[in-house]
Amino acid sequence: MSDAEIEELRALLEEVIRLRRNIKHAETLSAGRIGSVRPRHRESALNLVHYTELRRHDIRDLQSRLSTYGLSSLGRAESHVLASIEALIWILTRLVTPDGEHTATPPGFPDGGELLARNAANLLGPKPEDRSTRIMVTLPGEAATDAPLVRGMLERGMDLARINCAHDGPEAWRHMVEHIRSAEEATGKRCLIAMDLAGPKLRTGPVSPGPRVLRVKPLRSNTGTVQEPGRVWLGTVPETAPPGPALPVIPLDDNAWAGSRRRGQKIRLDDARGARRTLVVEQTSPDGCLVALDKTTYFTPGTRLTAVLDPVTGKKGHDQGHSSVKVGELPAVEESLLLHRGDSLVLSSSLAPADSTSVGKHRIGCTLASVLADARTGERIWFDDGKIGGVITAVGPGEITARITSAAPRGTRLRAEKGINLPDSQLSVSALTEQDVADLEHVRELADIASMSFVRSATDVQELLAHLDPGRDRNLDILLKIETVTAFEALPDLLLELMKWADVGVMIARGDLAVEAGFERLAEVQEEILWVCEAAHVPVIWATQVLDTLTRTGMPSRAEVTDAAMAQRAECVMLNKGPFINEAISMLADILGRMQDHARKKSSLLRRLHAWDHDGTGA
Numbered sequence: 001m002s003d004a005e006i007e008e009l010r011a012l013l014e015e016v017i018r019l020r021r022n023i024k025h026a027e028t029l030s031a032g033r034i035g036s037v038r039p040r041h042r043e044s045a046l047n048l049v050h051y052t053e054l055r056r057h058d059i060r061d062l063q064s065r066l067s068t069y070g071l072s073s074l075g076r077a078e079s080h081v082l083a084s085i086e087a088l089i090w091i092l093t094r095l096v097t098p099d100g101e102h103t104a105t106p107p108g109f110p111d112g113g114e115l116l117a118r119n120a121a122n123l124l125g126p127k128p129e130d131r132s133t134r135i136m137v138t139l140p141g142e143a144a145t146d147a148p149l150v151r152g153m154l155e156r157g158m159d160l161a162r163i164n165c166a167h168d169g170p171e172a173w174r175h176m177v178e179h180i181r182s183a184e185e186a187t188g189k190r191c192l193i194a195m196d197l198a199g200p201k202l203r204t205g206p207v208s209p210g211p212r213v214l215r216v217k218p219l220r221s222n223t224g225t226v227q228e229p230g231r232v233w234l235g236t237v238p239e240t241a242p243p244g245p246a247l248p249v250i251p252l253d254d255n256a257w258a259g260s261r262r263r264g265q266k267i268r269l270d271d272a273r274g275a276r277r278t279l280v281v282e283q284t285s286p287d288g289c290l291v292a293l294d295k296t297t298y299f300t301p302g303t304r305l306t307a308v309l310d311p312v313t314g315k316k317g318h319d320q321g322h323s324s325v326k327v328g329e330l331p332a333v334e335e336s337l338l339l340h341r342g343d344s345l346v347l348s349s350s351l352a353p354a355d356s357t358s359v360g361k362h363r364i365g366c367t368l369a370s371v372l373a374d375a376r377t378g379e380r381i382w383f384d385d386g387k388i389g390g391v392i393t394a395v396g397p398g399e400i401t402a403r404i405t406s407a408a409p410r411g412t413r414l415r416a417e418k419g420i421n422l423p424d425s426q427l428s429v430s431a432l433t434e435q436d437v438a439d440l441e442h443v444r445e446l447a448d449i450a451s452m453s454f455v456r457s458a459t460d461v462q463e464l465l466a467h468l469d470p471g472r473d474r475n476l477d478i479l480l481k482i483e484t485v486t487a488f489e490a491l492p493d494l495l496l497e498l499m500k501w502a503d504v505g506v507m508i509a510r511g512d513l514a515v516e517a518g519f520e521r522l523a524e525v526q527e528e529i530l531w532v533c534e535a536a537h538v539p540v541i542w543a544t545q546v547l548d549t550l551t552r553t554g555m556p557s558r559a560e561v562t563d564a565a566m567a568q569r570a571e572c573v574m575l576n577k578g579p580f581i582n583e584a585i586s587m588l589a590d591i592l593g594r595m596q597d598h599a600r601k602k603s604s605l606l607r608r609l610h611a612w613d614h615d616g617t618g619a
Contacts, residue, residue: 006096009069013092015062019054020085026053030496037499044115044537045499050081051535052492069095078534078601079112112537120539120571122503123449123477125159125192131593132600133568134159135585136194136541140577143179144172151183154191156582157589161191162574163447165439166198177446192448194479197436199453200429202420204383205365208353209332213272214248217296226294234258234267234279234305235288247290250299251328255287258325266308267291272298279305303327336413337362339388339404347372347381347420349398354416366420371427375400379424386421386515388412423485423516431460432467440467444476451479451507456486458497465500474502479541483509485516488525495536506533507574510544530569534601542567543574547588551578556587564588568595 027034030049037045054077063073071091077084121127124134137158143150153161161180163173173195180191219228233241233249235258252258261267267279275298279291306324335356339345345362349369354362366372375381375392381402382389389406431454443450452464461480468476478501482488491506498504508529514522526542533540547564550556564587567573573592575584 001095008065009092010096012062012065012069012071013089013096016085016088016092019057019059019062020082020089022057023050023053023082023085026050033496037496038502040502041499041537043110044112044119045496047079047081047110047112048492048495048532048536051078051532054081078531079116079537080110081535083110112534115537116534116539116571119503119505119537123479123505123539124541124572125190128157128159128589131589132596133570133592134572135588135592136160136162136543136572136574137581137585138162138164138575138577139176140581141168141172144168144175147179147182150176150179151186152582153585154180154183154187154189156585158191158585160449160572161193162451163193163195164198165196165436165443166201170439170442173442173446193446194449194451195439195443195447196451196481197432197439197443197453199431199436199455200368200371200433202371202422203367204414204416204418204420205348205351205367206353207335207337207356207364207416210335210356212301212330212332214250214299214330215296216248216293216299218294229292229294230297231282231290231292232299233288233290236285237288238285240285241290250330252305253326253328258289259284259286261289261307268306268308269297269303271303272300278308299327299330301327301329334415336415337364338411339407339414340411341404341407343404343407344393345390345402345404345414347400347402362414364414368429369398371422371425371429372398372400374427374429375422375425379422382421382423382515383414384412384418385511386519388414419512419515421512421515426486427456430463431455432463437467444468444473447476449477449479449505451481453481453509454483454487454512455480455494456484457490458493461494461497465497468501477501477503477505479505479507481507481509481543482529483512483516485513485525488513488517488529491529491532492536495532495538498538499536505539505541505571507541507543508570510542513544530601539571541572541574542570544576546573546575547584548576548578550587551576551580551584554580554583556584561587561591564591565595568592569601 026049027046034042034045034049054074059074063075066088067073072084072088074084074088128134135157137153137160139150139161150161161176163176165173177193180193184191216230216232218226218230221227231247233247235252235255237249261281261284263281263284265281267281269277269279271277275295277293277295277297279293281289282292283290304324304326337354337356337358339362343360343362345364347366348363349366349372351365351367354364372395375395377392377395379392380389381392388404390402390404392400393403394401431452440450452460455461464478478498480487480494480498482491487494495506506529508526510522510526513525517525530540545560546567547556547560549560564573568591573588575581575588578584
C-alpha cells in the first residue's frame, strides 16, 4: 500500500472517529429521554438518537471515499449505528497501523433486525407463512351487515382489519368486530383489529343543494346506438334483487302500484323537460318494479307515471283501478363550486351553504374554524387531496382568502366535505379531539390497536398516553399516522415519546402526506420515514392508494404494481376499501410473497435467478 493511500486511510479514520465523538455527545445530551422510555425499548431509543445525529451530518463524500477501499459506507447502518462505526474504526486502525497492537476481533453487532421482528410480531401479529409482510384492509360500511364479505377478505389474505372511526358509528363498529371474530372461528386464522381515531376534521362546509331531480340515461355507442338501456327501480328494491351495480331508486306515493305491474308492461310519462318517455317493466316485486328506458329521462317529485297496457290481460292501466301514480320525494342534486386558476376563494367560519353559481369569487365554510386564525398570508392551501391548490392572500376575523393557483385547465369542482390541508401553517389544534376521547372508550373495548390521526408533536402523543391506563389498557397497542410534514420533521421526537408505551408502530399515510410535502417529494419522504423507524426498531405500515385502481375498477395500473412491490420493505401494507378488494388482497399477497426473496429493507437479496440459466430451461 502506498504512502498516499496510508495517508488517505488515516484521514478517513480521523473523520470516522469525529463522527463517533459527535454521536456519543448526542447520546449524553439525550440521556434523560432515552432513560424515560420503556426498558424494552431502551436499546432502540439509544440507536435512534445515534442515527438522528448521524443524519445531521453530510457524509456523502466520506461514503464515496470508504467505498473506494471496499469498506462499509455506513449506508446500511440504520439498525446498529454505533456498532457499524466502531467496526469501521477497528478495520481502519488495522489498515493504518498493521503492526500495532489490536484487539483480536472486531466489536460485535447488536441484532437490530431481531428487535424489529420482535416488535412487529407483538404489534401486527406473527408473519404469514408465505410472506414476510402483513396485509391490513380498511373495512367498508357494508362489513357491518355482510359477514361473508369479511370472511372472504380473511380467506384471501387479510391479516389486520382497519376500522375508521370517522365513519359509521359504535353499533356498526361492533358488528364489524363480531363478523371478524366469526370469520376467525370459521377459518382458524387470527385477525387483529386497528381502529383509527378520526382526529380534527378540517373539511369544506356545505354547498347549497341543487334541484330535486334524477337523470337516468342509457349507455350509447359513439354513433348514438343504445348498447345498454338505462334502468331504475320504482318503489322499493326487494332483498332478492339481482347482483350487480346499485341502481337508482325512485320512491312513489303508492309503492304497491309499482308492485302490481306486469313484466313487459309499458309506463308512460312526461319528464321534467316535457319530453314524452316510455318505461318497460323488466322485473316486479310486492312493492316495486325494475324498469328500463332507451332515452335519457329526468324524474322530479310529482312526475306522473301512467300504466299503458297489461301484456297478460291486454287491459289498459285504468282498467285495473288505478292507472297512474306520482313520483315521491327525491334527494337534491349535490352541487359544487367550479374553481379556475386565478379565482378568489374565501374560507369562512360560517357554515352557511355556499352558492354554487358563483363565478370568479367564491366562498365556502370550514368545519374547523379555529385553524383559520393560525393561517398567514403567503402560506399554501390545498383542497380535496391536492386536486385544487392556492396561496393565502388575506387573513381576517373568522376567514381567510386564497388565490387559486392549481386547478384543471377547464376548472376543478370543489364539493362539500372535502379535505383541507395547510402544510405551511403552524396549527394550534390538538390531534386528539373530544370526539376522539369519546371514541377511545369503544376502541379500548373492541380493538387491538388504536391509531392516532394528524399527530404533529410529542405533546400530541403525551396527550393520548395521558388518556390511557398502563394497567387497564396494557393490551391496546398504539399506531401513529404520519400524514403531515410537521409530523415527519418531528418523527424522532414522536418515536421517543411513543416508546413510553409497550407495543407501538407508525403508519405512512401517503394521501395527506403527499399533499403536504408535494407529490414530487413523497418518494423521498416515505423512504426517510422507513429509515428512521428501522433505526428505532419500530414497525411500519405502508398505506394509502396501494393497488388503488385495481381495488376500484378491477384492473391494476403498471405503476401501482411496482409501488406494491416497493411496499414489501415495510412490515405491513394497507389496502383501502373498494368493490374489487378481494382481488386486490390476492394480488398483493402474491406480490409480497415474490418480493421477499429479492429485498429486505434497503438490502438486495441475491438468490439464484433461474431465468438466466445457460441451458435455457429456466428450471
